[in-house]
Amino acid sequence: MTFLVTGATGTVGRLVVEELLAAGQQVRALTRTPAKAALPEGVEVVAGDLARLDSLDGVFDGVEAAHLINFAGDDYSPLPDGAGLVKLVAEAGVRRITVLGGRAEGELEQALDAAGIEWTLLQPGEFMSNTLRWWAQTIKKEGVIREPFADRLSSLVHERDIAAVAATVLVEGGHHGETLPLTGPEAITLKEKVAILAAAIGRDVRFVELTVDEARAKWLADGMGEETVEFLVDALGNTPEIGYTVLPTVKEITGREARGFAQWAAENADAFRE
Incomplete structure (x- = not known):
């Protein structure tokens, strides 16, 4: 029985591979750059791109279940032919799908519904791993963080927990047609997040709260486009309730508690040290 993981070198995909391997499963990893994959021994690495169906010849052959992402490339643009992708999946006889939602539901999800394939949408909140990027x-x-909305709450989710849920659903099934919102075990403010990270790295980190106009100017100076800047202002300044609501989904699916931000900070402390 083979499990296919797409986006296999990404933040979550790489961990889905590890979780499936730890569960004793045979894993095929799809990546656009196999030579740079650096995935664990025993993984079958294949080249392909979900945005180019002509690159997927034979990729789904013999696959029992697959983990898909619903976006293409690093800019999170929608897949150009979600229906065509589902047709390939169905023709290969894939029985179960998890979809990591990086954008709003679209053609891919509609096609999966129409195809009658068992599938589950994973809908994580804010990734803890975004802290590395930002x-x-x-x-x-x-040693300073400058951001707006100091008291904004977020129920950050550990990328390992997203992967663990994906792997569990792929192996065990039982969640057809469900959307699984994924959060961490707590909602913390931006100021609390800075303090937790500072404690983990053993260094004072100062927090400076920006006004919205100051944040706009900073992000534009950092090279962000105006559309992205306005998206951030709206998303961070008007976080929807789901963004700070703590849900038990991780424990319900995997049988163990979700990892908190303090654990993530300890695991990644070296990345913030000089």
């Missing part, structure tokens, strides 16, 4: 270099260089 803060690591700034903390190493300056």
